[in-house]
Amino acid sequence: MQIPIFYAINDQYAPLLSVSLKSLVNHTSADNQYIVTVLYQTLSKENQDKLVSLATDNVAIRFSALDEQFSKLFDKDHNLLLADFHTLTIYYRLFIADMFPNEQKAIYLDADTLVMQDIAGLYQIDLGEHAIGAVTDQLLAIDPDLATYPTKVVGVDRANYVNSGVLLLDLAKLRQEKFSQHFLELLQQYHFKLIAADQDYLNAMAHDAMTFLPVKWNDQTTVPIDENGDVGLVHYNLFRKPWHYRDVPFREAFWQAADQTPYAKVLHNTLSQYNESDTTADDQKHQRLVATANELLKEPVTLRTVLSQKVS
Incomplete structure (x- = not known):
């Protein structure tokens, strides 16, 4: 079985991607071929060489420049858009099908993930008649400060609001349903203020056509995780990263993989240099996130109001 997997990074995230890639490689089956495509905005030849050194006989790693992909996709016609290619790259995962x-x-993974089981188990999940499979966003499901944002701004019950860091995509169905074209229509007509850009669009547009995946395939560290449970993939979303903090879930598994990459020294140095001012900044980022969400509750035009009008 051939399994296409997509990531997207720039040079800053190359060390983190190396850990995710190494953990993925460490949990592969010789029966499968894993084809990893790294979408990038800027990625040096040195970083590409380091990342491709993690490839094996059954894990291929290739690179694809986002600017080139978008130029081909839109035939360099900026008149099609109200945003240039650089702005559109924020929404790259919505265009993978095209x-x-x-x-x-295909599978899409954020770079801040740690694969704990053969990713083939995720790929083989049947999406049924749906085009997208994802796991609910566990922070928004429980955080009282963000409780009303999904419902009031995005138009999705917070229990059904998904995290876009791990996606199982039926690309043929997304093309058939002209998903990206519908997204572009919204982007061109409205300038929504959002706290999670592409994730909010994905939720608003696909909430009625979403397969909810088992939590094990996107166990998010924003909530407590049973480290002895059935965990297929750990997602270090938001602020508490193992290369910044020592008291994080699965830190031993993270560093075991990290020490097998060309970036081991870089990652250890990053951890040792993270100081009190950095942790304070992380706390402030969370406070700003909540403040922004509360401000957006006051906006008269939101994804929820626009899409509910289209449905009615």
Whole structure:
């Protein structure tokens, strides 16, 4: 079985991607071929060489420049858009189906993930008649400070609001449903203020056509995780990263993989240099996130109001 997997990074995230890649490699089956495509905005030849050194006989690693992909996709016609290609790259995962028209199904992973089981288990999940599979966002499901944002701004019950850091995509169905075209229509007509850009669009547009995946395939560290449980993939979303903090879930597994990459020294140095002012900044980022969400509750035009009008 051939399994297409997509990531997207720039040079800053190359060390983190190396850990995710190494953990993925460490949990592969010789029965499968894993084709990893790294989408990038800027990624030096040195970083590409380091990342590709993690490839194996059954894990291929290739690179694809986002600017080139978007130029091909829109035939360099900026008149099609109200945003330039650089702005559109924020929403790259919404265009994977169009950028890779020969692929029928794929996995998308954020770089701050740690693979704990063979990713083939995720790929083999049947999406049924839906085009997208994802795990609910566990922070928004429980955080009282963000409780009303998904419902009031995005138009999705917070218990059904998904995290876009791990996606199982039926690319053929996304093309058939013209998903990216519908997204572009919204982007061109409205300038929504959002706290999670592409994730909010994904939730608003696909909430009625979403397969909810088992939590094990996107166990998010914003909530407590049973480290002895059935965990397929750990997602270090938001602020408490193992290369910044020592008291994080699965830190031993993270560093075991990290020490097998060309970036081991860089990552250890990053951890040792993270100081009190950095942790204070993380706390402030969370406070700003909550403040922004509360401000957006007052906006008269939101994804929820616009899409509810289209449905009615």
